[in-house]
Each structure stands twice: as structure tokens, then as C-alpha cells.
Amino acid sequence: xxxxxxxxxxxxxxxxxxxxxxxxxxxxxxxxxxxxxxxxxxxxxxxxxxxxxxxxxxxxxxxxxxxxxxxxxxxxxxxxxxxxxxxxxxxxxxxxxxxxxxxxxxxxxxxxxxxxxxxxxxxxxxxxxxxxxxxxxxxxxxxxxxxxxxxxxxxxxxxxxxxxxxxxxxxxxxxxxxxxxxxxxxxxxxxxxxxxxxxxxxxxxxxxxxxxxxxxxxxxxxxxxxxxxxxxxxxxxxxxxxxxxxxxxxxxxxxxxxxxxxxxxxxxxxxxxxxxxxxxxxxxxxxxxxxxxxxxxxxxxxxxxxxxxxxxxxxxxxxxxxxxxxxxxxxxxxxxxxxxxxxxxxxxxxxxxxxxxxxxxxxxxxxxxxxxxxxxxxxxxxxxxxxxxxxxxxxxxxxxxxxxxxxxxxxxxxxxx
Amino acid sequence: xxxxxxxxxxxxxxxxxxxxxxxxxxxxxxxxxxxxxxxxxxxxxxxxxxxxxxxxxxxxxxxxxxxxxxxxxxxxxxxxxxxxxxxxxxxxxxxxxxxxxxxxxxxxxxxxxxxxxxxxxxxxxxxxxxxxxxxxxxxxxxxxxxxxxxxxxxxxxxxxxxxxxxxxxxxxxxxxxxxxxxxxxxxxxxxxxxxxxxxxxxxxxxxxxxxxxxxxxxxxxxxxxxxxxxxxxxxxxxxxxxxxxxxxxxxxxxxxxxxxxxxxxxxxxxxxxxxxxxxxxxxxxxxxxxxx
Numbered sequence: 001x002x003x004x005x006x007x008x009x010x011x012x013x014x015x016x017x018x019x020x021x022x023x024x025x026x027x028x029x030x031x032x033x034x035x036x037x038x039x040x041x042x043x044x045x046x047x048x049x050x051x052x053x054x055x056x057x058x059x060x061x062x063x064x065x066x067x068x069x070x071x072x073x074x075x076x077x078x079x080x081x082x083x084x085x086x087x088x089x090x091x092x093x094x095x096x097x098x099x100x101x102x103x104x105x106x107x108x109x110x111x112x113x114x115x116x117x118x119x120x121x122x123x124x125x126x127x128x129x130x131x132x133x134x135x136x137x138x139x140x141x142x143x144x145x146x147x148x149x150x151x152x153x154x155x156x157x158x159x160x161x162x163x164x165x166x167x168x169x170x171x172x173x174x175x176x177x178x179x180x181x182x183x184x185x186x187x188x189x190x191x192x193x194x195x196x197x198x199x200x201x202x203x204x205x206x207x208x209x210x211x212x213x214x215x216x217x218x219x220x221x222x223x224x225x226x227x228x229x230x231x232x233x234x235x236x237x238x239x240x241x242x243x244x245x246x247x248x249x250x251x252x253x254x255x256x257x258x259x260x261x262x263x264x265x266x267x268x269x270x271x272x273x274x275x276x277x278x279x280x281x282x283x284x285x286x287x288x289x290x291x292x293x294x295x296x297x298x299x300x301x302x303x304x305x306x307x308x309x310x311x312x313x314x315x316x317x318x319x320x321x322x323x324x325x326x327x328x329x330x331x332x333x334x335x336x337x338x339x340x341x342x343x344x345x346x347x348x349x350x351x352x353x354x355x356x357x358x359x360x361x362x363x364x365x366x367x368x369x370x371x372x373x374x375x376x377x378x379x380x381x382x383x384x385x386x387x388x389x390x391x392x393x394x395x396x397x398x399x400x401x402x403x404x405x406x407x408x409x410x411x412x413x414x415x416x417x
Numbered sequence: 418x419x420x421x422x423x424x425x426x427x428x429x430x431x432x433x434x435x436x437x438x439x440x441x442x443x444x445x446x447x448x449x450x451x452x453x454x455x456x457x458x459x460x461x462x463x464x465x466x467x468x469x470x471x472x473x474x475x476x477x478x479x480x481x482x483x484x485x486x487x488x489x490x491x492x493x494x495x496x497x498x499x500x501x502x503x504x505x506x507x508x509x510x511x512x513x514x515x516x517x518x519x520x521x522x523x524x525x526x527x528x529x530x531x532x533x534x535x536x537x538x539x540x541x542x543x544x545x546x547x548x549x550x551x552x553x554x555x556x557x558x559x560x561x562x563x564x565x566x567x568x569x570x571x572x573x574x575x576x577x578x579x580x581x582x583x584x585x586x587x588x589x590x591x592x593x594x595x596x597x598x599x600x601x602x603x604x605x606x607x608x609x610x611x612x613x614x615x616x617x618x619x620x621x622x623x624x625x626x627x628x629x630x631x632x633x634x635x636x637x638x639x640x641x642x643x644x645x646x647x648x649x650x651x652x653x654x655x656x657x658x659x660x661x662x663x664x665x666x667x668x669x670x671x672x673x674x675x676x677x678x679x680x681x682x683x684x685x686x687x688x689x690x691x692x693x694x695x696x697x698x699x700x701x702x703x704x705x706x707x708x709x
Binding site for chain 1: 448452453454457471476478544546548564567568572653654667675
């Protein structure tokens with residue numbers, strides 16, 4: 001009796017071990033035939049271009065590429081879950097803030113000893129996002145930042161110039177129909193221009209200090225709230241619908257201005273207000289400092305999963321996808337900003353209206369902290385910003401709470417002020 | 418042959434439970450858990466009761482436990498109350514002989530057949546403060562148009578409405594089954610004795626439904642208490658709709674730190690609350706003479 005139970009147990013143990021290895025080899029089997037699995041996190045208007053590029057790269061390099069489209073807001077989570085189980089894509093398009101986090105977790109490969117670590121041609125800020133602990137973990141795909149996107153026709157009708165400061169915006173708002181002047185997206189990333197513009201920041205990584213509740217940051221978010229109170233701006237107070245409503249209002253011509261990045265442009269141009277692409281104007285985000293360093297640097301990097309069975313093909317794919325020619329294709333077709341200097345030298349790129357409009361903005365953009373926790377700073381800030389805009393909590397109190405959460409659960413080594 | 422049962426129960430239930438319980442006394446998270454695929458040993462430490470003290474302190478940084486517990490109870494009991502009342506009403510409507518009865522039944526069970534995430538996203542569109550159908554309808558009859566899914570307690574009302582809509586069909590079907598098991602001659606006898614419809618309901622229907630009701634209410638409480646999809650998919654990490662289970666998820670999976678220790682602590686606390694509830698509920702039933 002007893003022996004039988006023991007053997008039952010060992011059989012069960014074996015079975016679960018088998019199941020585990022089956023899972024593991026299942027992941028490898030899909031790539032064991034040499035196919036490189038590529039997780040693309042770009043939007044629906046952008047992904048066909050990336051997919052075509054990846055396929056062409058595979059054909060030229062003699063390996064197969066399987067492109068899987070993954071929703072941007074689910075991608076990090078899915079990747080972490082899969083990679084911890086030894087599965088997932090071989091090549092992953094990671095947002096810049098994800099790279100140090102994945103590197104610290106050991107979920108992506110150190111590329112320092114490979115040909116991909118050659119930084120010579122890359123712009124300094126995007127390249128710095130691939131660095132963690134003095135090693136290279138990715139290759140920059142595109143860089144981006146937030147800018148003021150405006151409807152030229154509406155501004156011309158109201159005889160208003162694109163504002164350079166929030167005060168100017170408030171002045172010109174009545175001519176644009178009060179709160180139809182601008183739609184502020186109720187989300188953490190879109191709160192950064194207000195914070196940076198007022199001279200604030202989320203954290204100081206050098207001094208290991210939490211700055212999110214500093215007077216400057218408080219003043220920045222208070223400015224956003226004042227714009228709403230003065231009837232010079234609108235937002236969706238139901239946070240989950242905010243980004244969708246902003247785009248809907250802008251492409252319908254219901255609001256004259258929004259703040260968004262180059263990734264949104266391809267989709268905006270499909271809307272009725274921008275049937276004529278010339279109607280879309282692009283300017284730096286307003287701020288007291290005349291647009292200097294007001295908007296955060298974003299973008300995406302290519303990384304390779306730790307444990308990928310096709311590392312060599314994956315490296316080839318990344319080299320091909322981030323080559324100057326590929327970046328030129330992406331820039332000219334989608335208006336996304338290249339990360340290689342040589343790509344900007346191409347006449348087709350410099351003539352691309354979106355690229356040429358965004359590149360002066362990005363040159364003055366405010367760098368973000370490239371720390372593993374960088375991506376986690378947003379969730380508490382998102383709740384606080386929503387509370388402030390809804391008028392539930394005073395900016396100081398809301399940001400004090402964010403600082404407490406940062407210190408208690410995310411950046412325990414840092415000091416708060 | 419009790420051993421196979423013991424083995425299966427311990428492998429499937431007790432072992433994971435014990436492991437979860439152990440995690441609550443450590444500082445385990447994504448970064449220090451052992452991972453054979455990444456060739457990494459575990460480096461987490463035992464921290465004693467620190468997790469429980471942090472959570473039970475009610476600090477916002479750890480999910481404001483007490484406020485969240487109260488919200489969870491409001492969410493659970495208002496949900497189950499409306500599930501039961503509306504479900505019973507519909508079941509009694511459908512229990513009468515009428516034309517197209519089976520068609521009505523199919524239509525009323527439909528919400529239950531739709532995957533929860535699809536309903537959740539549809540409701541999110543309906544509740545959209547600017548473009549939603551609900552506010553459009555309210556506006557057209559001159560009523561105020563609230564921000565349903567904003568940073569206020571109205572968001573909790575909104576998700577309760579969705580949850581009621583989703584859960585009524587199950588209650589209706591379960592209670593309909595109970596109603597059909599009541600012999601018709603009981604009603605006839607009551608009618609001959611001169612009982613009004615209300616008296617027939619109170620003295621025949623309610624007692625006859627008691628055993629079905631007790632079971633579905635207990636099930637309903639446990640399900641609603643742990644109902645994650647509706648809240649998370651409709652409002653995301655909004656503190657005004659946060660219940661215990663969604664906060665455990667936020668700590669375990671979502672963008673914030675993957676703090677397995679705090680998430681497990683929440684899991685153990687949720688289990689404890691439900692165990693206490695089930696025990697009290699059973700005691701109460703026993704006192705009423707129910708064998709359950």
C-alpha cells in the first residue's frame with residue numbers, strides 16, 4: 001500500500017516535471033526550426049510597415065521571422081510572464097523605460113560583446129536608454145517625445161498662433177471656444193510636460209532623492225488643473241476613456257490642440273479633420289521655459305530574450321531592423337524619428353514633414369531616469385493626476401501620497417523630501 | 418483507500434496553500450525568486466510578520482487595507498442583494514405559463530453566456546462620460562450626466578450595476594429550478610384556504626426555496642467577493658473601485674512592483690475573511706434547523 005502511494009507520487013512528480021520540460025521545449029520548438037519570433041508592440045497604423053521590414057530582413061538573411069502583434073499596454077507583462085518561464089519572443093520591441101527593468105531581472109541578453117554594441121552612429125539620448133550597469137542591453141529603434149499637435153485651420157480661423165506658454169494658451173482659449181482649445185490626456189506620461197516645464201522632476205537618480213512632491217512638480221500639476229478650471233482646456237475625467245476621447249475629439253475637429261507623440265500621427269491622419277495632412281501642425285509643448293526641456297524622451301529599443309535558442313538570427317534581425325536603410329523606411333513611411341544620425345542625413349527623411357517638425361522638439365526634450373524602477377513610477381502618478389484633475393485632492397496632498405508610495409514600495413533606498 | 422485522496426488533496430490544495438502562506442512571511446518578489454530558466458537561485462529572506470503589519474496598518478502604499486475591505490463588503494453585499502432580488506423576480510415572472518416562455522429564458526440567460534471581458538468593454542463604452550450611450554440618454558431627458566468611471570464613488574456604483582447585470586441570469590436560472598420543484602398543489606391548497614398572492618409567496622414560495630437560496634447566496638458572496646474582471650477591465654487601477662482581489666492583482670502582476678509577498682498576504686487575508694463568513698453563515702443556517 002505504502003509503496004504504491006510512493007510510486008503514485010513519483011509518477012505525479014515525473015509527470016509534472018515532464019509537463020514543465022514540455023513547456024520549455026515547446027517554446028524552443030517553435031524557434032528550434034530557426035524561426036525568430038518577433039513581438040511587435042506598435043499600433044495598428046504602424047505595424048504593417050514593421051512587419052514588412054522584418055519579413056524582408058528574414059528573407060535577405062536566410063532565416064524565418066514570425067511576427068506577433070502584441071498590444072502595447074499588455075506587452076511588458078506578457079513578456080515578463082513568458083520570459084520567466086523560458087518562453088516568449090526572441091526579439092522584443094521594448095519601451096525605453098522597460099529595458100533597465102528587464103536587464104536587472106535578467107530577462108534580456110547582454111549585447112555588450114556583440115556587433116550590436118557599436119554606438120558610433122546612434123544619438124546619445126536614445127542610446128543611453130539601452131545601457132544598464134555599464135553594459136549594453138538593446139538597440140534603439142525609434143525615439144520620440146510629446147509635442148503640441150494643432151489643427152491649423154481652427155487656429156487660423158481664430159487668428160491664434162500656437163501658444164508657447166500655458167498663460168498664452170489661457171489667453172487665446174476664448175477665441176478658440178474656451179474648453180475646445182485643448183484636450184489634456186488624463187494620464188501619467190502626459191503629466192510630465194507640466195512637471196518638467198515647471199522645473200520639477202519625478203526623482204533625482206544621482207542624489208537618490210524623490211522629487212515628485214517638490215514645489216515645482218506641485219505647481220506644474222496645479223497649472224493643468226487651473227487650465228481646466230478656467231475653461232481653457234478639457235479632459236476626460238473617466239481616466240480609462242481619456243486617450244480614446246482625446247483622439248476622437250481632435251480628429252473630429254472638436255478641439256484645436258492636443259499633446260501627443262509621433263506614434264499617434266499615422267492614426268490621426270486617417271481622421272476627417274486631417275484629410276489634408278497639411279492641416280496638422282506640430283509645435284513644442286507650451287511651458288514657462290518656452291518649450292525648452294518640457295517634454296519627456298520616449299521611444300523603443302530592440303532586445304533579445306535571455307534563453308533564446310536562435311540568438312544569432314535574432315542579432316541579425318536586430319542589426320537589419322535598426323540599420324540606416326530600415327530607419328529611413330520607417331521615418332519616411334510613418335514619420336517616426338530615427339535613432340541613427342546617418343538616417344537624418346537622408347534627404348527623404350529631412351523632407352518628411354512629421355520628422356522635421358519633431359526633431360527640433362526632441363533635441364530639447366527632457367531625459368527620463370533610466371533606472372529599473374523607471375516604468376513603475378507611472379501607476380501611482382496616474383491615479384494622483386486623475387484625482388487632481390477631478391478636483392478630489394489638492395495637488396500637494398496627491399503628490400505627497402505618490403512620494404510615500406515611491407518610498408515604501410518602489411524606491412526604498414531613496415530619500416523623500 | 419483514503420491515501421489517494423490525501424495525496425491528491427495535498428498536492429493540489431495543501432501544498433500550494435502552504436507555499437502561499439510561507440511567502441507571506443518573506444520578502445519574495447520577481448527579482449529574488451529562483452528561476453531555473455534564467456539559472457538564478459532564490460535570494461529572498463524571511464521577514465516575519467512585516468508584510469501583515471504593513472498591510473494591516475492601512476497605509477495607502479499598501480492598498481489602504483481597511484478602507485478597501487469596507488469597499489469590498491459594500492460591493493459584495495449590494496451585488497448579491499440585487500442579484501437575488503432581481504433574479505427571484507424574473508424567475509417568478511418566467512415560471513408562469515405564457516407564450517414564448519423558452520425564448521424569454523434564452524434571452525435572459527444571454528448576458529451570462531457572453532465572456533466577461535466583452536461585456537466589460539461594452540459597458541466601458543456605454544459609461545463613457547462624453548460619448549457614452551447612458552449619458553446621452555440621461556441628457557436627452559434633461560437629467561444630469563455624471564462622470565461614471567471617474568475618481569469618485571459613482572465609479573463603484575457603475576461597476577456594481579455591471580456586476581448585477583452579469584450575475585442576475587445565474588440567480589434566475591438557479592431559482593427557476595427551485596421554483597419548478599415546488600409542487601403545484603401546495604399553491605392550490607393555499608388558494609383554497611383563502612391566502613392572498615403575497616401570503617402564498619411568503620408562506621409557500623420562500624420556505625420552499627430556502628435550500629436553493631442558501632446555496633446560491635453563499636456561492637454568490639464568494640464569487641462576487643473575488644470578482645476581478647468586471648472591476649479591473651472597466652476602471653483599471655482606480656482607488657475608488659479597488660477591492661481586495663484587484664489590489665492583490667495589481668501588486669502581483671500589473672505595472673507596479675511584482676511583490677509576491679504582499680500579494681500573497683492579501684490572498685491569505687481574503688481567504689480568512691471568506692472562511693469567517695462561511696462559518697458564521699453555516700452557524701446561522703444550523704440555528705434555523707437547516708442541514709447543510
